[in-house]
Amino acid sequence: MKTTSILLSASVLLGLSCQPEPQVSTVEPDQQRSNANARVSGNVPSHDPSTIARSGSNYFVFNTGDYLPIGTSTNLVNWGGAGNVFRTIPSWINSAVPGFGTQFWAPDAAYFNGRWNVYYSCSTFGSSTSAIGLVTAPTIPTSGAQWTDRGQVVRSSSNSDVNAIDPSILVDGSSVYMAYGSFFAGIGVYRIDPSTGKPTGGRTIVAGGGGADWEAPCLIKEGSYYYLFVNRGYCCRQANSTYYIVVGRSSSPFGPFVDKNGRSLTSGGGSFVLGTQGRYIGPGQLSRIAGTQNGSVHYYDGNDNGNPKLETVRFTWSGGWPTVAYY
Structure with missing residues (x-):
């Protein structure tokens, strides 16, 4: 359920490893920053950013926008x-999505099967007629001619289905999973065939449902647990956005995910992780850079008319539960 069009102009295959291309962060945690001081700089509007990917010596992020912009x-x-x-x-x-136009939403990026796999969302505001597609490249190019589109990954067409937007890809050794969804029937998880990048087996609903405000999942693994971070509230209202992030954990990527109090994310549970702080209004679309404790969110900048921007965050862990904070 995105309105970013009004906000942004601007494997295993026969034993091949699914481990990511080396992605070692060169940035060490510094002291917690004041809400008045944004860490990320540059003229790159960012809404629903992908997991930040490292290819070669550079980092890349894919954003909602016309023709799927890259930072x-x-x-x-x-x-x-x-x-x-x-x-x-x-x-x-x-x-698949009549009236789509040119603006792709909420992509995610992951390295497996010897290539970069970028999943992207196609929809129109408020509609459940949506699709997630896949485009691939051996390294991340900056020219569209070098990408290969692999077509539809999953599709939705009714309010009783999981809305096919907001993919989150987890590479877990030789296994790959995709969490996705927005409002409507909640958040779903599929196992992904590493050789094709597309679902295999059935889908499991792991959070939300009943049209409630659950979207933008982030599925990661830490230790022996899988963690599902999900946005609650509403995005895309600039300084009036109410997004905040909750989390649950499970011993399986298919759940059940429960919060610190043991309440299931399919029954309204979810432990609070991150919300509005000072200029950082309505943080959302959390992700973690593979192999690190660094990650990112978008936020609506209260010091800049609520324009959506990228900011980095760090994960810390205590007693099996995460804390997410700005640098």
């Missing part, structure tokens, strides 16, 4: 534009 950085602090994934809209989208 790049060498240090996770200073960011600039790096072109777009697409030059034209893949033909399958117009039949």
Whole structure:
């Protein structure tokens, strides 16, 4: 359920490893920053950013926007534009999502099967007629001509289904999983076939449901637990946005996910993780950089008319539960 069009202009295959391309953060945690001081700088509007990917010596982030814009950085602090994934809209989208236009939503990126896999969302505001697609490349290029579109991954067409937007990809050794969903029937999880990048087996609903405000999942693993972070509240209202992030954990990527009090995320549970702090209004679309305790969110900048921006965060752990904080 996104309104970003009004906010942004601008494997295992026969034994091949699913482990990520080396992604070692060069940024060490510094002291907790004042809410008045944004860490990320640069002229790169960011809404629903992907997991930050490291390819070669550069970091990349994929954002909601026309033709799927790419941002790049060498240090996770200073960011600039790096072109777009697409030059034209893949033909399958117009039949799957009538009225789609040119603005892709809420992508995610993960390295497996010897390539970068970027999942993207296609929808129109308030509609359950949606689809998630996949585009791949051996390294992250900044020219759309070097990407290969793999077509539809999953599709939805009714309010009783999991809305096919907001993918979150977890590479767990030789296994790959996708969490996704927004409002409507809640958050679903599929196992992904590493050789194709597409679902195999059935879907499990792990959070939300009944049209409640659950969206933008982030599925990660830490130790022996899987953690599902999910946004509650509403995005896309600039300084009036009410997004906040909750979490549950499970011994399985298919749940059941429960919060610190043992309440299931399918029954309204969820332990609070991050919400509005000073200029950082309505943080959302949490992700963690593979192999690190660094991550990112978007927020609506209270010091800049509520414009959506990227900011980095760090994960810390105590008693099997996470804390997420700005640098």
